[in-house]
Amino acid sequence: MTAISITSPALTAPGAAPTRLRLTVRGRRVLALLAALPALVALAVAVFLGGSSALAAREGGAPAGTFETVTVTAGDSLWSIAQEVAPGADPRDVVDAIVRLNALDGVAVSSGQRLAIPAEYSAGS
Numbered sequence: 001m002t003a004i005s006i007t008s009p010a011l012t013a014p015g016a017a018p019t020r021l022r023l024t025v026r027g028r029r030v031l032a033l034l035a036a037l038p039a040l041v042a043l044a045v046a047v048f049l050g051g052s053s054a055l056a057a058r059e060g061g062a063p064a065g066t067f068e069t070v071t072v073t074a075g076d077s078l079w080s081i082a083q084e085v086a087p088g089a090d091p092r093d094v095v096d097a098i099v100r101l102n103a104l105d106g107v108a109v110s111s112g113q114r115l116a117i118p119a120e121y122s123a124g125s
Contacts, residue, residue: 067101068122072113081109086121094121 023031070081082094097118099107109115 067116067119069114069116072109072111072115074111076109076111078107078109081115082121085117089121094118097121 070085072081078095078098079091082089082091082098086094095107097120098104098115101116101118
């Protein structure tokens with residue numbers, strides 16, 4: 001078997017030492033940015049998702065002491081409750097406000113359930 005070796009005098013000079021890699025100022029900045037990129041992405045995700053978790057939580061709702069509450073009785077619906085607590089307002093707006101305030105998944109309510117009424121529709125205002 002025969003081996004063929006190709007050498008180019010333009011690429012290698014006899015007796016020349018291999019050159020070291022030299023980074024310019026811009027190259028160092030790019031390298032530092034690439035090294036810090038995962039940390040920056042993790043920080044951005046933590047800020048955007050971590051800050052909104054309190055708003056997205058569905059457990060708490062509103063504190064019971066600061067709002068008027070209504071207990072749902074048999075046959076009640078959010079529509080009938082909205083008409084009762086705010087007869088002069090549009091029931092669609094009142095139902096929407098009750099759903100948002102109580103962090104309900106839908107408009108279905110059950111007997112015995114306590115609902116907070118928005119301050120703008122409570123009897124005290």
